Amino acid sequence: MARPRKFEEQQVLRDVRDQFWAVGYEATSLDDLVRASGLGKGSLYGAFGDKHKLFMRTLDDYVTDSCAGLRQSLDESERAVDGLRGFLLAGAASLRQGCYLANSTTELAATDSEVAERARKAYEDIVELIAATVERAQREGDLPGGIEPTAFARTLQTAQQGLVYMGRSGLPAEQLAGVAQDLADRLLRA
Amino acid sequence: MARPRKFEEQQVLRDVRDQFWAVGYEATSLDDLVRASGLGKGSLYGAFGDKHKLFMRTLDDYVTDSCAGLRQSLDESERAVDGLRGFLLAGAASLRQGCYLANSTTELAATDSEVAERARKAYEDIVELIAATVERAQREGDLPGGIEPTAFARTLQTAQQGLVYMGRSGLPAEQLAGVAQDLADRLLRA
DNA sequence: TTAGTTATGGACCGATCGGTCAACAACTAA
DNA sequence: TTAGTTGTTGACCGATCGGTCCATAACTAA
Known part of the structure; x- marks a missing residue:
């Protein structure tokens, strides 16, 4: 050294x-x-x-940490449906700051294939985590058995990213929280 | 001249x-x-x-045109609920390109107050349009009367922006279309 | 102590940035 | 025609960009 x-x-x-x-x-x-x-x-x-390598490093670390945090949060929930609700509501927490991955993807994914690929993989990983939790919620009787877990996981993910974006766009916190509650109520009712 | x-x-x-x-x-x-x-x-x-003035001009024009198009699309729908469904599904149409306002807001709103202000106004205008259409859908018996139109309009807008973002992030078109259908079915059921 | 190795930090590089400007072109009114 | 006005163009400006380099500092192994 x-x-x-x-x-x-x-x-x-x-x-x-x-x-x-x-x-x-x-x-x-x-x-x-x-x-x-x-x-x-x-x-x-x-x-x-260089600047780009350094950036990708921070993005990788962010994704890794975020996924680990999500996995832990989902696993810690005694009832899976509560974990799913927490996942949705978390989208309303970042407000103006937004999500580092989402901000970066929106700015760069169209012109930077490395970022695009990183984002794609991250969102697929998250869908897997969510889908597994959806299955658990079905076994626990909190979601109808007829739901296709992966497809529904993408729906939840899309709703969450909508919340993240509306926060970034400046929607006032109390209104955003209301939307998050509303979405959770409508999407997670048995 | x-x-x-x-x-x-x-x-x-x-x-x-x-x-x-x-x-x-x-x-x-x-x-x-x-x-x-x-x-x-x-x-x-x-x-x-200068560059920034020129940019703001293009953003203003885009917002004006988009709102006019949305208003027309909503008004043209014989049943209001179909207009709302069309609004949601439109979020899944742009794919990688994304929405000019959303891309610009994500990139700049945190550091450029003009952009932030423009975005806030645009989204408030859109919520008004959607809320009015929600009321019409209620009168037409396609949505429950208990729904608060403005709050529900924000929920629909958030879901639509989620679709826009997932398209930008590279979610394959057929999967995005599936999510759009799923969200419309779940949020717009009577 | 000494030789070898790695980290530091800022001077320095060519390229490109957003923006200006003056010479010139294309029109109208008198 | 001529005078006045406005639009066009690209050379040019200082500032800043991302990136390199090297003299020096701080360590380890011999």
Whole structure:
């Protein structure tokens, strides 16, 4: 290792991610990242590669952490349907900040195939988690057996992303919360 | 007028909008706009002002046209509930391209108050249109009278924006169409 | 101590950014 | 015709972009 790094990698990645998150990928300059991380340009390049590699790293970490958190939240719910409700309501929590993956996908997926592919995989993974929980809710008698789990999981995911977007668009928090309740009530009734 | 303009304003605005739409605001350079419009930089500035003014103009036009189209589509529906269903399904039509307003809002609303304000107004206008159509559907007996029109309009709008986003994220067209049908069936049942 | 290795940080690079401007072209009114 | 006005064009501007490089610092192994 010779000379040791003077920074904590995870902390730097979080700071960099927050900078990208705050203003977007294109609007973030290397100087912004230097300022946010406290590192010099050379260190940033040496440790993480160029701007795009660094960005993809923060996006990967975000997706990994988010999926792990979702899995845990779903598994922790004694009744699966409560987990599904929590998943929906979570979409109304981020407000103006939005979701890092959704913001990045909207900005870049049409022109950046790496981002597009990452998003596709992430949403497929989430659908799998949700679908498994839908099946559990059916076994627990909280959702009709006739529902096709994967298709319904996509419906829930779409509703959740709608909430995320309406929050980003500036819909007032209390109105957004009302929509979230309404959607949960309508989509998760037995 | 002295020397007449050699370009058609509406056509230039559409070309410029399509360029912004294709890659985003920040990723579009003035040279891109010169190329897309066929005009020189000076002409573009003389006619529309700077990059941001030009962008806001295209966004305003898009919102105006979209709202007019929606109003017409809703009014043309013999049964209001069919208009509402059409509104939902329309969210699944744009696919990767997404919605110009939604793309722009996600990219810019957090840092550009003009865009944020424009988006907020647009979505409020749309909620009004939808709410009026919800009331009509109630009078026509296709929706329960107990529903609060404005709140339910926001629920439908949120679901529609979820569809728009999932399309942008790359969800395959046939799956997106399935989600749209599913959402319409679940949210618009009497 | 010394030789070797890696991390640091900012000076520096060519390219490109958004925006300006002056010379010129194309019209109208007198 | 001529004077006045407006539109067009691309050369040009300073600023900033993403990225490189290197002198130096901070360590380890011999």
